[in-house]
Amino acid sequence: MPSIDQFRSVPVVETIGGDRTMVLNMGPQHPSTHGVLRLLLEIDGETIVRVRPDIGFLHTGIEKTCEAKFYQQVIPMTDRIDYLCPMTNNFAYVLAVEKLLGLEIPPRAMWIRLMLNELTRINSHLVWLGTHALDIGAMTVFLYCFREREEILKMFEMVAGQRMMTSYFRVGGVSMDLPLGFLDYIKNFAAYFPDRIDQYSDLLTNNPIWMGRTKGVAFITKHDALELMLSGPTARGSGVDWDLRRDMPYGGYEKLDFKVPVQTAGDVFARYQVRMGELRESISMVKQAIANLPDGPVKADAPKIVLPDREKMKTQMESLIHHFKIVTEGFTVPEGEVYQGVESPRGEMGYYVASDGTAKPYRVHMRSPSFANLNAIGVMCEHNLLADVVAAIGSIDIVLGDVDR
Amino acid sequence: MALQPAVTDLELLKDRPAVACLLSGLPGALQSAKFDREELTLWIDPFHLIDALNLLRSSSSTQFAVLADLTAVDWFPSEPRFEVVYSLLSHERHERIRIKVKVNGADPYIESVTALWAGASPFEREVFDLFGIRFQGHPDLRRILLPDDWEGYPLRKDYPVEGYR
Numbered sequence: 358m359p360s361i362d363q364f365r366s367v368p369v370v371e372t373i374g375g376d377r378t379m380v381l382n383m384g385p386q387h388p389s390t391h392g393v394l395r396l397l398l399e400i401d402g403e404t405i406v407r408v409r410p411d412i413g414f415l416h417t418g419i420e421k422t423c424e425a426k427f428y429q430q431v432i433p434m435t436d437r438i439d440y441l442c443p444m445t446n447n448f449a450y451v452l453a454v455e456k457l458l459g460l461e462i463p464p465r466a467m468w469i470r471l472m473l474n475e476l477t478r479i480n481s482h483l484v485w486l487g488t489h490a491l492d493i494g495a496m497t498v499f500l501y502c503f504r505e506r507e508e509i510l511k512m513f514e515m516v517a518g519q520r521m522m523t524s525y526f527r528v529g530g531v532s533m534d535l536p537l538g539f540l541d542y543i544k545n546f547a548a549y550f551p552d553r554i555d556q557y558s559d560l561l562t563n564n565p566i567w568m569g570r571t572k573g574v575a576f577i578t579k580h581d582a583l584e585l586m587l588s589g590p591t592a593r594g595s596g597v598d599w600d601l602r603r604d605m606p607y608g609g610y611e612k613l614d615f616k617v618p619v620q621t622a623g624d625v626f627a628r629y630q631v632r633m634g635e636l637r638e639s640i641s642m643v644k645q646a647i648a649n650l651p652d653g654p655v656k657a658d659a660p661k662i663v664l665p666d667r668e669k670m671k672t673q674m675e676s677l678i679h680h681f682k683i684v685t686e687g688f689t690v691p692e693g694e695v696y697q698g699v700e701s702p703r704g705e706m707g708y709y710v711a712s713d714g715t716a717k718p719y720r721v722h723m724r725s726p727s728f729a730n731l732n733a734i735g736v737m738c739e740h741n742l743l744a745d746v747v748a749a750i751g752s753i754d755i756v757l758g759d760v761d762r
Numbered sequence: 763m764a765l766q767p768a769v770t771d772l773e774l775l776k777d778r779p780a781v782a783c784l785l786s787g788l789p790g791a792l793q794s795a796k797f798d799r800e801e802l803t804l805w806i807d808p809f810h811l812i813d814a815l816n817l818l819r820s821s822s823s824t825q826f827a828v829l830a831d832l833t834a835v836d837w838f839p840s841e842p843r844f845e846v847v848y849s850l851l852s853h854e855r856h857e858r859i860r861i862k863v864k865v866n867g868a869d870p871y872i873e874s875v876t877a878l879w880a881g882a883s884p885f886e887r888e889v890f891d892l893f894g895i896r897f898q899g900h901p902d903l904r905r906i907l908l909p910d911d912w913e914g915y916p917l918r919k920d921y922p923v924e925g926y927r
Binding site: 705711722 | 800831853908916
């Protein structure tokens with residue numbers, strides 16, 4: 358075996374093209390890298406020879422921190438991984454812990470989770486569309502997208518009290534019932550949102566500049582997509598017909614009726630079409646969830662795991678004891694391990710949680726879609742032009758909090 | 763949905779395609795198996811890892827062609843200390859399986875799977891970075907998330923949560 362020291366010093370600027378090429382540094386503070394991504398671009402004139410991503414600028418050691426927290430205290434950590442889809446992360450984590458516990462949640466909580474999870478997907482895709490178009494030079498779309506995103510953030514504030522770091526899903530349900538007037542607000546949004554998707558589409562889909570910047574750019578084959586562990590819309594743009602919501606349903610998705618948009622062209626435009634299709638499917642799923650939303654409790658009947666209602670805690674001795682125990686000692690989880698994969702807006706977001714029977718997780722690993730999807734950047738950019746790198750980055754839709762954790 | 767007790771008896775699990783495939787195609791590779799919470803975990807002998815993954819990937823009865831995740835767990839202070847965890851996924855059969863390999867703590871190394879899945883490269887670098895497990899045959903094994911001159915491996919259990927001060 359080679360000694361470990363040889364991995365320490367890394368030749369950062371080393372070229373494969375000899376005298377013909379030069380290395381250009383892009384990021385980590387470049388506005389079009391969507392965060393703190395640093396790319397080392399080896400270029401021959403304006404053509405990309407090789408791309409090497411350099412990541413880790415946002416690494417906060419969340420996986421290590423999780424091991425020192427109670428199970429319920431990990432939920433706010435999960436928001437901060439992929440900050441554009443907090444509820445999806447909450448969803449994956451609580452599903453994993455519920456699987457470990459063997460806990461079932463009431464139907465109302467399930468439908469609320471589905472509804473908010475799909476709203477989160479819309480929220481994330483709106484940020485993607487706005488910033489992606491802005492990178493390529495279409496500024497108007499950004500303003501329109503953020504107009505609708507603001508409405509969704511308002512809804513999150515209504516249910517969770519927070520616009521972005523929601524921490525609304527809890528082990529055994531959701532933290533509290535929907536506020537008064539929320540359903541009317543969301544129905545109103547769901548009624549006009551499909552027209553807004555048409556607005557974005559009118560601005561971009563047949564726009565010759567948009568087509569010129571996206572068609573045939575940053576191409577990746579289906580074979581490469583699978584080999585490079587890509588998932589989500591990035592893979593579906595290359596013809597990988599796979600969506601965890603449909604193919605391995607979790608958390609109640611088997612009760613929803615939806616299609617999975619798939620494109621086979623494998624370029625930036627194909628990935629754009631997939632995500633636009635997903636916006637339409639998501640808003641239809643939100644409508645289905647509203648229609649199916651039953652009455653009833655929003656927390657599972659498991660007093661040793663789920664915090665009691667505030668009212669009960671103040672009036673019933675037993676609830677007070679349970680509340681005290683959960684807050685001070687946490688709840689124990691039987692020994693074992695699970696992997697829960699969910700379809701985040703970016704791809705397969707997986708939580709691997711191992712328990713040793715105590716109140717703190719022994720190991721929490723997040724399989725983040727952006728981390729895997731970043732694999733594609735090298736293949737996508739090779740032999741493309743320098744100016745197309747931002748189109749490729751935008752079309753993968755990475756979130757650096759998700760990459761670096 | 764009360765928890766069912768875990769099944770660890772190989773005799774009871776030998777009907778599962780992955781177990782049957784390994785028992786017939788690569789005798790000696792499968793060390794033990796566990797079926798718990800609807801998830802199947804197989805412990806593979808480290809010397810047979812690549813062959814076993816290749817077999818599970820190509821065999822028509824299993825078709826685990828997608829590597830969904832790669833990570834590790836530190837079971838300090840027990841020995842062998844580490845477990846490298848591979849989550850395989852079959853698009854055709856809509857099924858997951860977890861492959862685990864035990865790695866000792868004194869000289870932690872394991873064969874790299876980058877020859878099977880090129881996309882495993884950053885995942886292996888991450889495990890190397892945070893656990894100090896080396897992957898033989900990895901094309902570019904260096905730290906990925908932490909700075910190159912970082913001391914120690916943070917996700918090991920003997921590394922303090924606050925770091926060394």
